[in-house]
Amino acid sequence: MLRNSNYMYGSKDLVLPARIHLGEFMLDRMWSVKEKTLYINGSTNESITYGQTAQQAMNFSVSLTHMGVRKGDVVAICSENRFEFWGVIIGGACAGAVLTTVNPGYTEGEIKHVMSISKPKYVVLSPYTYKLHGKTFKSLPYIKTIIIFGEHKPSNALLYNDLAVSNNNGSGNVIVNNYLARNVKYEEFEAVDVDGQTDTLFILYSSGTTGLPKGVMLTHLNVLSSCCAPTNLSTDLLSLTIAPWFHTMGLNGALLGMAYSRTAVHLPKFDVDLFLRTIEKYKIAQVTVVPPVVVAVCKAPGQYDLSSVKIIYSGAAPLHKETEELLKTKFPNIEAVMQGYGMTETTLAVTRDTYNQALPTKPGSVGRVAAGVTIKIVDIDSRIPLGPNQSGEICVKGSLVMKGYVGKDRDSDFDSEGFFKTGDVGYYDEDGCFFIVDRLKELIKYKAFQVAPAEIEALLIEHPAVRDAAVVGVPDKAAGEVPLAFVVKQAGQAVTEKEIQQFVAERLSNPKHLRGGVRFVDAIPKNPSGKILRKELRKMVNSKKSKL
Incomplete structure (x- = not known):
C-alpha cells in the first residue's frame, strides 16, 4: 500500500515497554530515581520525592486489592492538586482499576452526569471536595466506599493515610485489621496484569464546550504512547x-x-x-x-x-x-x-x-x-x-x-x-x-464566508484597553450570522463599543467586522483548561444583562 501524499505522518521513533502497563512502567521509573524531588508546592514550599510517591502507590494498590477492587473496577478521584493525588492514580493503575478524575468545580448536576457515565464503586476526596460534594457522592447508589485525604475521618469513610502511608518498614502482613501495617517492599510488589492495548486506564470527560461532557476512554497504550x-x-x-x-x-x-x-x-x-x-x-x-x-x-x-x-x-x-x-x-x-x-x-x-x-x-x-x-x-x-x-x-x-x-x-x-x-x-x-x-x-457563517472567532479574539487582546475577549455569532436575517464580541476591560482603561468596532474594522476584512456589537463583561466563562465556554455566552446573547 502506498502512502497518501496529503497525509502527514509522524515519526516511528516511539519505544514502548514490553509490558503495556502504565502503573508498572511509572512505578519502575519512579523507584529508579527515588531520592529525587518530584513536586514542590509553590504555595507552602513542601516537597515530595519520587520514592515517597511510589511507596504510597504500592501501599494503596495492595490496600485497594484487599478491599475488593478488581481489574476493571472504577475508582474516582475528585481533588484539587495535592501530593496524594499521584498515589491514587499510580496505585489504582497498579491494581488494574479504571481511574476517573472529576473536576472539583462541577455543580451537583454535573457530578451526577459524569458519574452516571463511569459509575465508580470507590471515590477519593480531599477534605475540601468532601465538604463541597460529599453529600452528592454519598447519594449515588453505585459508590460503595469513600476515601478521604488528610487526618479527619468522617463517619462511614476511610482515610487515605490508613491505606497508603506507613512508617513501618518491617516484615509480616502488609494489611492487619483492614489497615496498612507496614510498607510494601518494591521487590515484593507485583502489579495486576492488564491487556494494555485494549483495557481502559482512564475515563476522562470531554471539555463540554459545545455540549454535555462525554466519557473518554483512554487505554494504557494511549497514555504510554504519550509518556x-x-x-x-x-x-x-x-x-x-x-x-x-x-x-x-x-x-x-x-x-x-x-x-x-x-x-x-x-x-x-x-x-x-x-x-x-x-x-x-x-x-x-x-x-x-x-x-x-x-x-x-x-x-x-x-x-x-x-x-x-x-x-x-x-x-x-x-x-x-x-x-x-x-x-x-x-x-x-x-x-x-x-x-x-x-x-x-x-x-x-x-x-x-x-x-x-x-x-x-x-x-x-x-x-x-x-x-x-x-x-x-x-x-x-x-x-x-x-x-x-x-x-x-x-x-x-x-x-x-x-x-x-x-x-x-x-x-x-x-x-x-x-x-x-x-x-x-x-x-x-x-x-x-x-x-x-x-x-x-464555532465558525460563524457570515453570508458565504466562514469567520473564525479565534482570529478576532486574538486581535481584540492586542488593544491596550482589553484584558480578555470572546466572540460568538448572532443570528442576522440578511447575513445568517454576524460576530458579536464580549470584552473584559483592562483595569483603569476606558473604551467604547464604537472604538472597539472601529479597531477591528481597520484591521480585519469585511466579514469579520463586529456587526453584532460589543458587550462589556466582568469575565469570560472558561473551562479549567482555558477554553472559552461559548455556549454560556450564547445564553447571554438574548439577555439585556452585560455582566456575567
Whole structure:
C-alpha cells in the first residue's frame, strides 16, 4: 500500500515497554530515581520525592486489592492538586482499576452526569471536595466506599493515610485489621496484569464546550504512547505548572514529566502575582500554561525577575503569534515559545513543537505531527483530503487516539479509515507545521464566508484597553450570522463599543467586522483548561444583562 501524499505522518521513533502497563512502567521509573524531588508546592514550599510517591502507590494498590477492587473496577478521584493525588492514580493503575478524575468545580448536576457515565464503586476526596460534594457522592447508589485525604475521618469513610502511608518498614502482613501495617517492599510488589492495548486506564470527560461532557476512554497504550514520546529537553530544567490534574493536559502532562524524572513546582490555583513570584523565587526555567494565563501574565503590572525562564509551553487553546510577541517582551531570556495541539480524546498533543534548532518553531504554529500519529486535513463538505495551506477538518489516527466514548458507537466519531474526526479546523504548511483555525461548530457563517472567532479574539487582546475577549455569532436575517464580541476591560482603561468596532474594522476584512456589537463583561466563562465556554455566552446573547 502506498502512502497518501496529503497525509502527514509522524515519526516511528516511539519505544514502548514490553509490558503495556502504565502503573508498572511509572512505578519502575519512579523507584529508579527515588531520592529525587518530584513536586514542590509553590504555595507552602513542601516537597515530595519520587520514592515517597511510589511507596504510597504500592501501599494503596495492595490496600485497594484487599478491599475488593478488581481489574476493571472504577475508582474516582475528585481533588484539587495535592501530593496524594499521584498515589491514587499510580496505585489504582497498579491494581488494574479504571481511574476517573472529576473536576472539583462541577455543580451537583454535573457530578451526577459524569458519574452516571463511569459509575465508580470507590471515590477519593480531599477534605475540601468532601465538604463541597460529599453529600452528592454519598447519594449515588453505585459508590460503595469513600476515601478521604488528610487526618479527619468522617463517619462511614476511610482515610487515605490508613491505606497508603506507613512508617513501618518491617516484615509480616502488609494489611492487619483492614489497615496498612507496614510498607510494601518494591521487590515484593507485583502489579495486576492488564491487556494494555485494549483495557481502559482512564475515563476522562470531554471539555463540554459545545455540549454535555462525554466519557473518554483512554487505554494504557494511549497514555504510554504519550509518556514515551521522544524529547531532547534537559530533564534538569525546573518547571512550573498550574494545570489541574483532573484534566488531560495536567494529568497526562504530569505523567510525561514523571516518565522523564523531571522536578516540577506546582501551584494549587492561578494567581498572577503568586505565579510570577514563584518563577522569581525558584528560578523556574520552563513554564507550562494555557493562553488566558499568558494574557494575564503579559498584562500584569509590577516588576519581577523572570530572567530564568527559557522555555514556555502553551496548550489547550491556540496561542496566536501576536500573543507570542507579547511574551518575548515579558521574559527577556526566552529561547522558545512552544505549542502543542491535542484534546482529551487524543490523550495529549498530536502535534507539538520540539526544542530543536534544526526544526525551528513558527509563530502561531502548534508544531509538527507527533510520533506514532497520522493526520489528514479533509474538506468539510466533500471529506476529500487536502494539501498544504488548505483549511479543513483535522482528522487523527494513531496510538494516542482514544478507545472511544463510554456507551457510544465509534461510527459517528471515526471515519471509514479509522481517523478520529476532531471537529477542529486547521491546516498544515509546506514545512509540515500545523495551524489551528477554530472549532468547526464555532465558525460563524457570515453570508458565504466562514469567520473564525479565534482570529478576532486574538486581535481584540492586542488593544491596550482589553484584558480578555470572546466572540460568538448572532443570528442576522440578511447575513445568517454576524460576530458579536464580549470584552473584559483592562483595569483603569476606558473604551467604547464604537472604538472597539472601529479597531477591528481597520484591521480585519469585511466579514469579520463586529456587526453584532460589543458587550462589556466582568469575565469570560472558561473551562479549567482555558477554553472559552461559548455556549454560556450564547445564553447571554438574548439577555439585556452585560455582566456575567
